[in-house]
Amino acid sequence: MKKRVYSKEKVDNIYQKKNTVKIVVLIFATLIAGGSVYYTNSLVEELKERERSFINLYAETLEMVANSEGDDIPFLFQQVIVPNNSIPVILTDSYGNYIEGRNLGLKDSYSEEKRARIIEEQLEEMRALYDHIEIVLTNPTTGMVDGYQFVYYKNSFLLTQLQYYPYVQLSVIAVFALLTYTVFSYSRRAEQNRVWIGMAKETAHQLGTPLSSLMAWLEFFRSDPDRYDPAIIKELDKDIQRLEMITSRFSSIGSVPTLKKENITSTIKGTIHYLEKRISTKVKMQVQSTSDDIDVLMNRPLFEWVIENICKNAVDAMSGVGSINIEIRQEKNKAIIDIADTGKGIQKSKVNQVFTPGYTTKKRGWGLGLSLAQRIIENYHRGKIFVKESEVDVGTTFRIILHTEKRSVNGEKTQNRPELMKEH
Ligand SMILES: Nc1ncnc2c1ncn2[C@@H]1O[C@H](COP(=O)(O)OP(=O)(O)OP(=O)(O)O)[C@@H](O)[C@H]1O
Ligand SMILES: [Mg+2]
Incomplete structure (x- = not known):
């Protein structure tokens, strides 16, 4: 009896432990996921800031280039305009008409129509994302304001990717964890199953031998009703039937019933x-x-x-x-x-x-x-x-x-x- 009480307490303990482990794993997973998202977000913010200041410089350079007739133009072009091969930018006139653009993913093989459509789509996107930067065009000789141009821009491909990266990474990890858990729990179930079946088969087998011996004894008693009380034989028969039922249950659960x-x-x-x-x-x-x-x-x-x-x-x-x-x-x-x-x-x-x-x-x-x-x-x-x-x-x-x-x-x-x- 001692064994039973012990086993119950142990089982209670196992359930409690299992729950605690689950909670600890969940807290850790949440902390890791939250930390990873937070860290990447701060990187994204920093990169965004850099891109914004670069675009401001870019717009200033464009303004200078447009308003200057000096020799510094090729130098400025080389230093600021040409190196931008990552941030998509569009320059428009004050009515919003496209003048030129960079990094828009336009290929030479595209038809005029397709190019126009892509430009329009990107311009819409940029308008929705950030305010435009104004370029003031002045007449170099009179110094009077001639008109305005607008610079539109959006996040570089790298920044966009970085924004989604932690979510993609966490999803991949989650899928992997789920898969591993499924495989492990399947093998654990298969193992439990083998134990169930094995134990049941063994029990049926073990019961079989004394049972057939008891049946033989019963027949022996029956053959001599004068010596052995039929009432006792009847009770014995019932018990044997009960034992047979137990054996058949165990043998049924140990095989494909x-x-x-x-x-x-x-x-x-x-x-x-x-x-x-x-x-x-x-x-x-x-x-x-x-x-x-x-x-x-x-x-x-x-x-x-x-x-x-x-x-x-x-x-x-x-x-x-x-x-x-x-x-x-x-x-x-x-x-x-x-x-x-x-x-x-x-x-x-x-x-x-x-x-x-x-x-x-x-x-x-x-x-x-x-x-x-x-x-x-x-x-x-x-x-x-x-x-x-x-x-x-x-x-x-x-x-x-x-x-x-x-x-x-x-x-x-x-x-x-x-x-x-x-x-x-
Ligand atoms: N009809 C019921 N009313 C109230 N509680 C129940 C009832 N049936 C089951 N339980 C609860 O579910 C538990 C598990 O039942 P289960 O039959 O699996 O095990 P057990 O009866 O405790 O032990 P065993 O059947 O192995 O001798 C029981 O201990 C009891 O707390
Ligand atoms: Mg029970």
Whole structure:
């Protein structure tokens, strides 16, 4: 017994640790992402400032070139205008008509129309982005103002790229992280799966030997009714049958179970009948069905195990007094089974955890009943099982949904193939 208590505490610890690790990883990821975006943004701002002062100088140079007749023109051109091979600029007259431009991505092979369209588009973009810089044209001889020209510009390709870089980088990292996580969790699930199957097979195998020996003994006792009391033999037979059922459950879960059409109502009634004799008489069990002939594709020993687990939990939840109501109905090609109890209920924050292997609130629980039920319903029957509703001190309703018809794959009606590699 010591071992069980220890395992429960350990499991609680694992869940707490898992959550803490998740929170720490999330905080770190957010800090890294935020830091990276902040740093790149400050680089972008600095580069923007540089480009702005360069364009101011550029406009001043253009103004000087336009207003001067001196010898310094070629020098200024060489120093300021020519080196600008990154910032897109457009010079227009005061009416907004294009005079010249640089770095607009215009190729010689483009037609006049295409060039005009590109210039117009870029000019629109520049107008929306930054204010234009005015160039005052003066007459060199009279010194009078002759007119104005405008310089429009936008961010260089480098600056634009730098602006988006952290987002692209973070998205790539996020995709990579997600992919790695998926691969790891898949391999972890596959491993868990092998353990489940291996353990189940081994248990069935181990039980098999003493069971066949017990059956032989039973036959031996039967052969001599005068010496051995038939009442005892009957009880022994029941126990052996129970052991056989357990073995068949374990061997079914350890292999690909075959699904057969079974009547759901009679299967559930059979299980309830069996359970009724083993629990307190103060727990009332009731099965209601909208129809008596709802056939479901199932593996009977495994499905009975699910019902047993859920009902046992319900009995545990109501400390001996209360009722369990099972409602069965058909909706299209699905059978819906609601199992409602009047137990102590499950807290909202814990509802998502009840199917996790190892989660238990019981001193002597293993926390395996519901995870086994989920595995049986979802992996072996391709159905669904979930907590439909639960209220503390009022009760809990579990819902199971199973297929009533063979599901069609590629247009053909086929038998449900259990997906053994899926794990929860
Ligand atoms: N009907 C219910 N009402 C209230 N709580 C429930 C109910 N069913 C399950 N739970 C909660 O979910 C937990 C997990 O149930 P599960 O059947 O997986 O494990 P367990 O019953 O604790 O142990 P085991 O079934 O392995 O002996 C339970 O410990 C209990 O806290
Ligand atoms: Mg249980």
